[in-house]
Amino acid sequence: SDGSSTAGNEWANYDNAKWANAVTLKNTKDSSTNTYDANGTKHTDGTGTYSPLEYYRDIATIGTAIPEADILGYWVYVPRYAYEVQRLNPWNKPVCGNGLAGASYQDADCDANGYQAMFDIKFEKADTPKKTPYQGLVAVCNTAPTTSVGANNYTGGMDYRNDCGVSRTYGSQTGTTWATHPAFSLDKNSDGDFEDANEELNGIWIGKFTTSTTTYCHNVNATDPVSCGNLIAPADIHIKPNESPMLRKYIGTQFTISKNMSPNANNITGGNEVTVNDAINTMNLTENATTYMLKTGDWGAAAYLSTSKYGTIGQGNKMVYNNGYYDVSVASSSNTNYRYITGCGPFEDKADTFGATCNSYDTTIGQQASTTGNIYGIYDMAGPVWNYTMGNYDNIGSAPNMAVMPAAGYMNSYLESDGFSRDVAPAWSAGTSRQWWGYDYCTFEICGGHALYETTIVQSIDGLSRESWDLENTYFAHSSAAWFGRGATSEAGPASGIFAMGSNTGWAGVFSFRVSMAVEGE
Secondary structure (H helix, E strand, O other), X not given: OOOEOOOOOOOOEHHHOEOOEEEEEOXXXXXXXXXXXXXXXXXXXXXXXXXXXXXXXXXXXXXXXXXXXXXXXXXXXXXXXXXXXXXXXXXXXXXXXOOOOOOOOOOHHHHHOOOOOOEOEEEOOOOOOOOOEOOOOOHHHHOOOOOOOHHHOOOOOOOHHHHOOOEOOEOEOOOEOEEEOHHHEOOOOOOOOOOOOOOEOOEEEEEOOOOEEOOOOOOOXXXXXXXXXXXXXXXXXXEOOOOEEOOOOOHHHHHHHHHOOOOOHHHOXXXXXXXXXOOOOOOOOOOOEEEEEOEHHHHHHHHHHHOEOOOOHHHOOOOOOOOOEOOOOOOOOOOOOOOOOOOEOOOOOOOOOOEOOOOEOOOOOHHHHOOOOOOOOOOOOOOOOEEEEEEEEOOOOXXXXXXXXXXXXXXXXXXXXXXXXXXXXXXOOOOOOHHHHHHHHOOXXXXXXXXXXXXXXXXXXXXXXXXXXXXXXXXXXXXXXXXXXXXXXXXXXXXXXXXXXXXEOOOOOOEEEOEEEEEOOO
């Protein structure tokens, strides 16, 4: 079915890669949507007693199918977890580098030597003591080299897990290789700590698909995004399959639309003022829910879980396959056909190519593009378009792209005051440009869990530009392109993927976005 009031008696089973799913529903009682009587009779003219939300929440029995037309958004739950850190510092030995330029995580030598691209994960609760990885007892593990890594870029450095004298046993708060993933600590009041009520989360909900709409707006040659991307009514803001990704919006507008999905939007500062899209609580959520634009760390949380025994890797699959739908023949503005479509799988079985065939998310091929390798995961993390995330270099942002910078708690920042440099690479770096040497200035405190340097196959990005796991795009945000994008586009083929990284100015281009949701008390 398209959805249900619950997924039967077993809502979720993470051991079997069955992640919890939920839907948000329409709450109107007019001819624009279905309404219902207590006995389940459906009315299409608005004369029923109950809205879809009221009927399926309060009256419908377990397992009752929910029509697609009643759904506003699909969501997937990522439970709080700790993971074993494989690479604490960017100068540590890269995971899966085995001496071959362009080496892939699939190499037999890589797996045989224990450097496989797979995270060991332990689920936790909000009141579980947070784990912090230890720097180690071997000094060279903790100190950046003073000379270039050079030819040793794929094999150099100390192996953090095995060579640095750190316990690999999960349990202690400190002194081990384990870290509680930072995405589950949300600084809601942006005061620099997580000590206030409900800032330590049991998990986060992430939009199952990239944010979508039926108002198609690709418009490759657009110079005025207001004429296209901003003219989408609140009722047409969705997180659904088989629609167009929501394109041609400034990143500030994306941020505002994201927070406006909940009733707590006014508690979050930042973003662009919007006129057509200014409705609050567009997903009909309760007061204990807060929505916000996906941060870089949130993306990492979903990607790491996918790359564990609880995700698609644990099911014996490759990394997440691309959403391979791309129809270049579609006109630049059309509401009947889409150039990109949410929720598609690879163009062909296990392919990195693209074409004008959408293998839907609920088909065998379509599920290859899920973070679980089945229907229960998150889609559109590898294509069909770049997703802006709330990850920013040095608080660089201004109108029209971002009129008011987001509150600190709702953005991951990579600041020059924390050591990032726009002018020069570290002495040990192989990077020849700021879009590559940014990774080398990361520390775990700033970048840990964000799927940045931890998921590259080299010590230092040296300009080949496809040096993340699965040989995907690797570009760090910098002063001229300060916002992180993730996932890449369908037409990028094998360079797109769940670990692909890019950057842009926040301009309203062919970028969509994803939404996270924190629910107090769950």
